[in-house]
Amino acid sequence: MNNLMIAPVVLPLFAGAIMLALGGEQRRNISAALNIITSFALVAISIILLRAAAVAPTGVAGGYRRGDWPAPFAIVLVVDRLATLMLLLTSLLAAAAAVFSLARWHRVGVLFHPLFQFMLMGINGAFLTGDLFNLFVFIEVLLAASYGLALHGSGSARVKAGLHYIAVNLVASLLFLIGVSLIYGVTGTLNMADLATRIPAIGAQDRGLLEAGAGILGIAFLVKAGMWPLCFWLPGTYAAAPPPVAAIFAVLTKVGAYIIIRLSLLLFGDGTGASAQFGDQLLLMGGMATVAFGAIGSLASQDMARLASFSVLVSSGTILATIGLGQVGVTGAALFYLISSTLGLGAFFLLIELVERDREPGADVLAVTRELYGDEDDSENLQETGIAIPATIGILGVAFISCALVISGMPPLSGFVAKFAILTTALGSPANELPLAVWIFLFLSIMSGLAALIAMTRAGIRSFWASPDRTIPRVRLIEMAPVAVLLLLCAIQTVEAGPVMRFMQATAQSLHAPHHYVRGVLDSPVRPDDSRGPT
Amino acid sequence: MEIVLAIGIGVLAGSGGWLLLRPRTFQVIIGLSLLSYAVNLFIVAMGRLKIDAAPILGSHAAEDITGLPDPLPQALVLTAIVISFATTALFLVVLIASRGLTGTDHVDGREP
Numbered sequence: 337m338n339n340l341m342i343a344p345v346v347l348p349l350f351a352g353a354i355m356l357a358l359g360g361e362q363r364r365n366i367s368a369a370l371n372i373i374t375s376f377a378l379v380a381i382s383i384i385l386l387r388a389a390a391v392a393p394t395g396v397a398g399g400y401r402r403g404d405w406p407a408p409f410a411i412v413l414v415v416d417r418l419a420t421l422m423l424l425l426t427s428l429l430a431a432a433a434a435v436f437s438l439a440r441w442h443r444v445g446v447l448f449h450p451l452f453q454f455m456l457m458g459i460n461g462a463f464l465t466g467d468l469f470n471l472f473v474f475i476e477v478l479l480a481a482s483y484g485l486a487l488h489g490s491g492s493a494r495v496k497a498g499l500h501y502i503a504v505n506l507v508a509s510l511l512f513l514i515g516v517s518l519i520y521g522v523t524g525t526l527n528m529a530d531l532a533t534r535i536p537a538i539g540a541q542d543r544g545l546l547e548a549g550a551g552i553l554g555i556a557f558l559v560k561a562g563m564w565p566l567c568f569w570l571p572g573t574y575a576a577a578p579p580p581v582a583a584i585f586a587v588l589t590k591v592g593a594y595i596i597i598r599l600s601l602l603l604f605g606d607g608t609g610a611s612a613q614f615g616d617q618l619l620l621m622g623g624m625a626t627v628a629f630g631a632i633g634s635l636a637s638q639d640m641a642r643l644a645s646f647s648v649l650v651s652s653g654t655i656l657a658t659i660g661l662g663q664v665g666v667t668g669a670a671l672f673y674l675i676s677s678t679l680g681l682g683a684f685f686l687l688i689e690l691v692e693r694d695r696e697p698g699a700d701v702l703a704v705t706r707e708l709y710g711d712e713d714d715s716e717n718l719q720e721t722g723i724a725i726p727a728t729i730g731i732l733g734v735a736f737i738s739c740a741l742v743i744s745g746m747p748p749l750s751g752f753v754a755k756f757a758i759l760t761t762a763l764g765s766p767a768n769e770l771p772l773a774v775w776i777f778l779f780l781s782i783m784s785g786l787a788a789l790i791a792m793t794r795a796g797i798r799s800f801w802a803s804p805d806r807t808i809p810r811v812r813l814i815e816m817a818p819v820a821v822l823l824l825l826c827a828i829q830t831v832e833a834g835p836v837m838r839f840m841q842a843t844a845q846s847l848h849a850p851h852h853y854v855r856g857v858l859d860s861p862v863r864p865d866d867s868r869g870p871t
Numbered sequence: 872m873e874i875v876l877a878i879g880i881g882v883l884a885g886s887g888g889w890l891l892l893r894p895r896t897f898q899v900i901i902g903l904s905l906l907s908y909a910v911n912l913f914i915v916a917m918g919r920l921k922i923d924a925a926p927i928l929g930s931h932a933a934e935d936i937t938g939l940p941d942p943l944p945q946a947l948v949l950t951a952i953v954i955s956f957a958t959t960a961l962f963l964v965v966l967i968a969s970r971g972l973t974g975t976d977h978v979d980g981r982e983p
Contacts, residue, residue, distance in 0.1 A: 469947055469950070472950075472951075473950065473954070476954045476958070479958075480957070480958060480961065483958075483961060483965070487965065487968075490968070490972075491972075492969075492972040492973055492980065495965060495968050495969045495972050495973075495980075496969065496973065496979070496980040498965055499896070499965055499966065499969050499978065499980075500978070502958075502961070502962050502965055503891075503899055503903070503962070503978075506903050506955075506958055506959075506962065507891065507903070507906070509954075509955075509958070510903075510906050510907060510910045510955075513910045513913075513914060513951055514910055514913060516947075517910075517913060517914040517917040517944065517947070518917065520917055520918075520943070520944070520947075521917035521918070521919075526943075
């Protein structure tokens with residue numbers, strides 16, 4: 337069990353390294369097989385870790401001390417409910433995207449599989465780590481891999497969007513470093529749990545500096561989470577990225593949101609002295625602005641990929657605003673929403689490519705790159721004669737409607753349960769006097785659902801009720817299956833809404849009571865008979 | 872000492888920020904490099920400045936660690952230098968690819 341905690345980081349690292357060592361492109365089939373095996377192994381590991389965290393009474397299954405140094409000095413990995421939940425979400429989407437990429441997308445450029453694994457390593461590490469600077473390193477790993485994946489397949493649209501994406505993220509990383517070093521300069525520690533114990537004791541003369549550091553750090557994460565007005569880079573990049581990559585990118589914004597949830601509740605939750613609720617108002621306002629921007633953007637977008645990108649913004653805006661509300665019940669509902677919307681968006685990004693196939697300019701890019709990598713002719717022919725599933729349009733249509741239901745929050749799928757839970761918990765008991773900001777949030781939340789419904793209905797009519805001479809896309813089973821599985825997971829989340837919601841509420845409760853996390857990290861036992869450990 | 876370092880960081884960050892907002896990709900990459908120098912110096916400064924102190928613990932000086940500079944920011948800055956060097960190199964490749972594909976060095980891929 338103990339060594340399993342580091343497996344989500346080490347396994348993709350080794351898988352990626354082996355793929356590179358085997359010669360990368362010459363043995364793409366081996367790389368593909370390794371990628372699939374590792375992705376599914378990560379799903380299994382995440383489930384085991386999730387179960388361990390779920391049965392742990394405090395919500396923290398344990399800390400993994402690298403080198404077995406005691407906690408504030410060593411860099412720790414912390415396995416708690418929120419981290420394992422995000423791990424499971426990532427590995428599910430990754431497995432779906434990996435299977436999807438086998439049909440054609442892994443052939444349009446080089447080194448798809450190793451980069452994919454390195455990105456998973458970065459994402460998993462960012463979820464697990466309990467140290468601010470280590471978080472920086474893992475985020476750089478995932479960003480470096482994501483730069484490569486965003487440019488996968490090349491083409492001028494991707495390079496143009498990638499240029500903006502890289503520049504914005506490099507600046508965000510520099511802000512991250514400034515924030516981390518300010519916090520270190522004030523508190524003298526980078527361990528998150530240790531920070532949580534030291535922040536209440538910070539004197540008034542240093543508090544301004546601490547809050548400046550936390551604010552700058554927050555900006556860096558809000559750029560990744562895509563809060564308005566820091567999100568201008570997102571729609572272009574996500575729309576230009578190859579579909580399996582875009583599906584994983586749906587999780588990348590949630591990495592930013594995860595860190596905001598983690599740090600704002602751990603460092604500035606209730607009972608942390610003078611800085612309690614630091615930044616909550618800003619998160620609420622910014623989140624609401626993001627929801628409004630995303631909703632208007634999705635109404636205005638012409639093609640489906642941009643529509644999906646703006647839906648990503650609506651999703652992260654809703655999550656940021658609910659964190660800003662700072663109530664246990666709302667946080668639990670927001671986590672439910674996070675899982676549901678990310679699965680829905682991942683499925684939607686994969687589906688768009690199937691629906692728009694043979695019609696979009698992306699197909700031309702694909703053709704060009706196929707010429708560049710001309711050695712693939714035989715496998716391309718093989719693909720054309722592969723089994724195409726019948727009644728393609730019907731199945732695609734059903735999947736599209738399911739995505740629309742999940743993303744816009746209409747019954748009967750999980751999007752509705754999530755939105756309903758957020759609205760009821762935000763309203764609270766009828767006797768409560770609600771502040772104006774909450775009313776605006778409720779209004780925006782409902783209106784964004786309406787906007788998503790209108791935009792998706794319009795896009796659906798355009799592509800499914802078009803003139804009968806429309807070319808029917810050739811879709812293979814391994815492309816349709818990941819979409820179906822992701823939507824099935826949304827359906828399971830709806831059917832099992834009771835247990836899932838209880839888990840989310842337990843997670844929210846342990847997040848709002850950070851002393852469990854702090855004790856879980858700092859008090860994790862050092863083996864007494866271990867002579868290698870420090871004295 | 873402090874004022875010299877502060878002015879140095881300020882000048883680097885200011886010119887880096889200005890260059891970052893320029894329309895040519897080469898200016899952007901130089902701006903990013905200058906900004907990362909400023910950030911690296913800033914990290915060192917956050918470990919408090921010390922002059923004439925041994926950088927690492929000697930064998931006989933174990934009893935007095937207060938006279939030594941903080942080693943952690945040095946480790947952090949080393950990591951930050953490596954990472955920013957690697958990402959800048961990667962950005963350079965994308966920059967050249969963009970120049971080759973679009974025929975212009977404007978950040979938007981076309982002349983305004």
